[in-house]
Amino acid sequence: MKQFKGKKVVLVGNGAVGSSYAFSMINQGICDEFVIIDLDKKKVNGDVMDLNHGTVYGPSPIKVKAGEYKDCNDADLVVICAGAAQKPGETRLDLVAKNMKIFKSIVDEIMRSGFDGIFLIATNPVDVLTYATMKFSGLPKERVIGSGTILDTARFRYLLSEEFDVAPQSVHANIIGEHGDSELPVWSHANIAGKPLRSIIEQDDSRKHRVEEIFVQTRDAAYEIIEAKGATYYGVAMGLMRITKAILNNQDVVLTVSAYLEGEYGHEGVYIGVPALINRSGIKEVIEIPLDEEETSLFNHSVKVLKDIQDPFEKEF
Numbered sequence: 001m002k003q004f005k006g007k008k009v010v011l012v013g014n015g016a017v018g019s020s021y022a023f024s025m026i027n028q029g030i031c032d033e034f035v036i037i038d039l040d041k042k043k044v045n046g047d048v049m050d051l052n053h054g055t056v057y058g059p060s061p062i063k064v065k066a067g068e069y070k071d072c073n074d075a076d077l078v079v080i081c082a083g084a085a086q087k088p089g090e091t092r093l094d095l096v097a098k099n100m101k102i103f104k105s106i107v108d109e110i111m112r113s114g115f116d117g118i119f120l121i122a123t124n125p126v127d128v129l130t131y132a133t134m135k136f137s138g139l140p141k142e143r144v145i146g147s148g149t150i151l152d153t154a155r156f157r158y159l160l161s162e163e164f165d166v167a168p169q170s171v172h173a174n175i176i177g178e179h180g181d182s183e184l185p186v187w188s189h190a191n192i193a194g195k196p197l198r199s200i201i202e203q204d205d206s207r208k209h210r211v212e213e214i215f216v217q218t219r220d221a222a223y224e225i226i227e228a229k230g231a232t233y234y235g236v237a238m239g240l241m242r243i244t245k246a247i248l249n250n251q252d253v254v255l256t257v258s259a260y261l262e263g264e265y266g267h268e269g270v271y272i273g274v275p276a277l278i279n280r281s282g283i284k285e286v287i288e289i290p291l292d293e294e295e296t297s298l299f300n301h302s303v304k305v306l307k308d309i310q311d312p313f314e315k316e317f
């Protein structure tokens, strides 16, 4: 039952991703109370002190607290960034067995608190763990959201913006599918400052190879960053903050997140990165963009990759 009157977010997992998300949240003033839970309570206490000092120069008052699972009881949103991260050379899907076990215990604890809000999941493999969260929690699909391809879409828009000298805000292009190696760009709907990307390429052949390279750089960016500094966190933190803002401020904005399909794109029973309308109710609607033949085939393959990973766990749900 909601006791706290303001907007309350609980973060579970205060590692590189979680603490970067916490920092981006206090910078934006999106919630009134921000609670942090992690096995490493000493680091949580240190971060709580540090973040509270920072809030003095933030846009609005916000209380940051170290918490326990009972604090989820009246939370509007619980964001999970806990679990193992990729080591150099590992894929996101390699993490599934380890993180599935961690998720079972975390989601059970959260639900025992009486939590009745919205889940936002970042831990990898994010699509499969978002599905597991829906199953473990029993909450409706609309209220369980994965970060999906929000980060990949940001990477893609940024790289295209550099190529075409246009602000990323004026680059409209989506990466959909698995947040991982089988993801795909939606070339058929990409536009740069209002001009369809495909018509730009038709007029200037040298750009074709370059935009294909940009997709490969997008898809493989995490490997490059992990090789360089051990983990990726700022990009995803901003993506999580953006989704949080869309939810708590009831924005009706379209973002590429991991959403549950029930017939959309010809599939069901899987969480996967697709554009979706996000507001205070969670995922209000999955937006079905008409894909061309090649995009459909790549999307179908991505669904299969995720289902092959997910299916062996079905008996545990």
Ligand SMILES: NC(=O)C1=CN([C@@H]2O[C@H](COP(=O)(O)OP(=O)(O)OC[C@H]3O[C@@H](n4cnc5c(N)ncnc54)[C@H](O)[C@@H]3O)[C@@H](O)[C@H]2O)C=CC1
Residues within 6 Å of the ligand: 012, 013, 014, 015, 016, 017, 018, 037, 038, 039, 040, 081, 082, 083, 084, 085, 086, 095, 102, 105, 106, 121, 122, 123, 124, 125, 126, 147, 148, 151, 179, 231, 232, 233, 236
């Ligand atoms: N969805 C996305 O776009 C992205 C996802 N990630 C994923 O986010 C996850 C976290 O990555 P990092 O923060 O770099 O890892 P990290 O190792 O820095 O942090 C993980 C945190 O989880 C905590 N933790 C582990 N088990 C726990 C439990 N049972 N209860 C509470 N806390 C627990 C640890 O104490 C640690 O603080 C990884 O799975 C990583 O692959 C990372 C970047 C982008």
Ligand SMILES: CC(=O)C(=O)O
Residues within 6 Å of the ligand: 086, 092, 124, 151, 221, 222, 232, 236
């Ligand atoms: C680690 C990860 O999932 C990413 O940076 O895309």
